[in-house]
Amino acid sequence: MPELPEVETVRLQLKHKVVGKTIDSVEVFHGKSVENNPEIEDKLSGKTIGDIDRVGKLMIFSFKKEPDLFLLAHLKMTGQFFYVDMSGVVGGGHSMTEADMDLPMKHTRVGYHFTDHTSLYFNDMRLFGYNKLANAEEVAIAKKKFGPEPIYEDFDADWFYEKLKKRKTPVKAALLDQSFIAGLGNIYVDEALWRAKVSPMRRADKVTKKEAAALAAASGDVMKESIAVGGTTFQHFKDTGGENGNFTDYLQVFGQQGKKCSRCGTEIKKTRCAGRGTHYCPKCQK
Numbered sequence: 001m002p003e004l005p006e007v008e009t010v011r012l013q014l015k016h017k018v019v020g021k022t023i024d025s026v027e028v029f030h031g032k033s034v035e036n037n038p039e040i041e042d043k044l045s046g047k048t049i050g051d052i053d054r055v056g057k058l059m060i061f062s063f064k065k066e067p068d069l070f071l072l073a074h075l076k077m078t079g080q081f082f083y084v085d086m087s088g089v090v091g092g093g094h095s096m097t098e099a100d101m102d103l104p105m106k107h108t109r110v111g112y113h114f115t116d117h118t119s120l121y122f123n124d125m126r127l128f129g130y131n132k133l134a135n136a137e138e139v140a141i142a143k144k145k146f147g148p149e150p151i152y153e154d155f156d157a158d159w160f161y162e163k164l165k166k167r168k169t170p171v172k173a174a175l176l177d178q179s180f181i182a183g184l185g186n187i188y189v190d191e192a193l194w195r196a197k198v199s200p201m202r203r204a205d206k207v208t209k210k211e212a213a214a215l216a217a218a219s220g221d222v223m224k225e226s227i228a229v230g231g232t233t234f235q236h237f238k239d240t241g242g243e244n245g246n247f248t249d250y251l252q253v254f255g256q257q258g259k260k261c262s263r264c265g266t267e268i269k270k271t272r273c274a275g276r277g278t279h280y281c282p283k284c285q286k
């Protein structure tokens, strides 16, 4: 499943490519991907994309002069966006397989065709993702489900510490709770905890103020660094240019069980915490 840095990478690329473009027509190849809303074609045709925002892993397309019309896009397990320019090349020349180049293909669920003859395709093999219409109220409700993101400069480490003190769950569970802080998935939580030298199993209310500050900073850094290199690599994930991200090269604990901790040389362990596979150094994470 793509994590937030992958979604953010896709958002930034899409923003660069489709903001300002006017939708000429919408082609729905599979109704489930648009929540079986027959209005999507009529509502979006003739509309110009104003911006692409994001909250958590949900992308929010807005349209010029349409304050009450939004398109919510979630990639879920296997969703991908592919942009096809006028020469028919996906994303502008990255290496792609023949099958990828030939869009729409069998996993293409929605096609947005722009007035300048470029297109954006939403492919989703497993059909858990969606592109759905929403109004301003629905967008506001969606945004309320997410806490602040440590990726942003204004993330408040003191607030974070005070909130952790009220939680008796393992700190890992707190970090995974999107309504508390948004954006950290399993991989990034493990990495941030390693950087901050905090054990995933530590009770959240036992984390010190200093550790909370380190954890807030590490969470933001891990995400930012991952976005800078295009995210981690997933089997079903490609960014809109068809390239796989490569943050996996930078992972210190996630998937590193049995290897030596790069900081202290102790063997990295894998266990289960907060219902998820959890990777940590038993010596330098307290």
Ligand SMILES: [Zn+2]
Pocket (backbone or CB within 6 Å): 261, 262, 263, 264, 265, 266, 281, 282, 283, 284, 285
């Ligand atoms: Zn260590």
